[in-house]
Amino acid sequence: MDQEVLVAGETLIDFIPERPGPLSDVEGFERRPGGAPANVAAGLSLLERPPLFWTRVGDDPFGRYLEGVLDSVGLPDRFVERDSDAKTTLAFVTHDETGERTFSFYRDGTADTRLEPGTIDDDVLEALEWVHAGGVALASGSSRAATLDLLERASEAGSTVSFDPNARPELWPDDETFARVVREALVHVDVCKATVEELEALGFPGSDPESAARAAIGADDGPHTIFLTRGGEGAVAVAGSDSPWGDRAEPTAVEHPGYDVDVVDTTGAGDAFLAGAIASLRSGRGLEGALSRANAVAALTTTDAGAMSALPDREALEAFLADADAA
Known part of the structure; x- marks a missing residue:
């Protein structure tokens, strides 16, 4: 198998508004791939x-569109499932004047809630170096059990496991359920990308981002590395002493202020950050290098509308970093 990484979770349609403001006041939207x-x-x-x-996508026009988009960015279709009995999830995005966004989901019994445990067999898992999943898949349906099963088996197989809580309160019955289920997932996780607010919701408060990350790392059976994103203020990364890229004597903390760009849309910036962090850690750039490049990928993504459609390729990233170094 050529692939060494498996990502699992939702693919959906983001409807991006034509202008900032409340959803009730927006008349036009543009369809974009997301999740x-x-x-x-x-x-x-x-x-x-x-x-x-x-x-898993629905056997509907939106699902077929998403299948084509995934193919266009080079993703293999081996585990891209088409559900003939469920629709594709839709999410309507609302922007404020700074580009920050909120979501309204249409996700009751949709295809991405219907992943089944055991779909990824042991032979596939044993060949993987890295497995990543997110918190939305844990919110409802059989996808909760499927995701927890995947994370547990990936950890047992020796993969590095990464996770993004991706808190969306409107998808959960209450905050307590969110915290309980995500904490159950974190038992199997090595690398977690989160916000300070998400760590607080999970029971890891701190007076500052670094202390919140240290609290999560210090928890029993928790992740050994935390990336805390802070929007336009950059990000913090903390790696425990058992991390392969930290100081073996004590936890290592690094900070990056982010990059100054003209923000159009922050949708997908955290996902872009995570892609940059995983790629950098896998290529041996270390914690500080991974943090810098992850911030750069996220910053580039905010300069265009949409999530997946705004992602930079390696050439664009290197050109951005070269310009940043020259400035």
């Missing part, structure tokens, strides 16, 4: 090499 794991998979394909991608 956090889909964005990560596409980002890795553009930056590194195509990973395997396990997802």
Whole structure:
């Protein structure tokens, strides 16, 4: 098998508004491909090499469109499932004047909630070096059990496991359920990308981003590495002493202020960040190098509308970094 990475989770349609403002006031939208794991998979394909991608779309026009998009960015269709009994998830995005966004989901019993445990067999898992999943798949349906099963088996097989809680409160019955289920997933996770607010919701408060990350790393059976994204203020990364890229004597913390760009749309920026971080760690750039490049990938993504459609390739990333170094 050529692929060494597997990404699992939702692929959906983002409807991007024609202008900022409340959803009730927006008259026009543009269809864009989305879904956090889909964005990560596409980002890795553009930056590194195509990973395997396990997802499920409806047997409908939106699903067929998404299948074509995944193919266009080089993702293999081996685990791209088409569901004849469920529709493709839709998400309507709302922007404020700064480009920050909120989502309204149409996701009741849709295809991406119907992943089944055991789909990825042991032979595939044993050949993988890295497995990534996100929190939306845990919110409902059989995809919760399927994702937890995948993370547990990937960890047991020796893969590095990464995870993004991707908190979307409207998809969960209550905050307590979100925290309980995601904490169950984190037992199997090595690398977690989150926000300070998400760590607080999971029971890892801190007076600053670094202390919140250290609290999560210090938890029993928790991840050994945390990337905390802070929007336009950059990001912080903390690696525990058992991390392969940290100081073996004590936790290592690094910070990056981010890059100054003209923001159009922040949709998918966190997913782009994660793709940059995974690609960089896998290529041996270390924690500091991974943080810098991940911030650059995220910054580039915010300069265009949409999520997957705004992702940079390796050439664009290198040109951006060269310009940043020259400035």
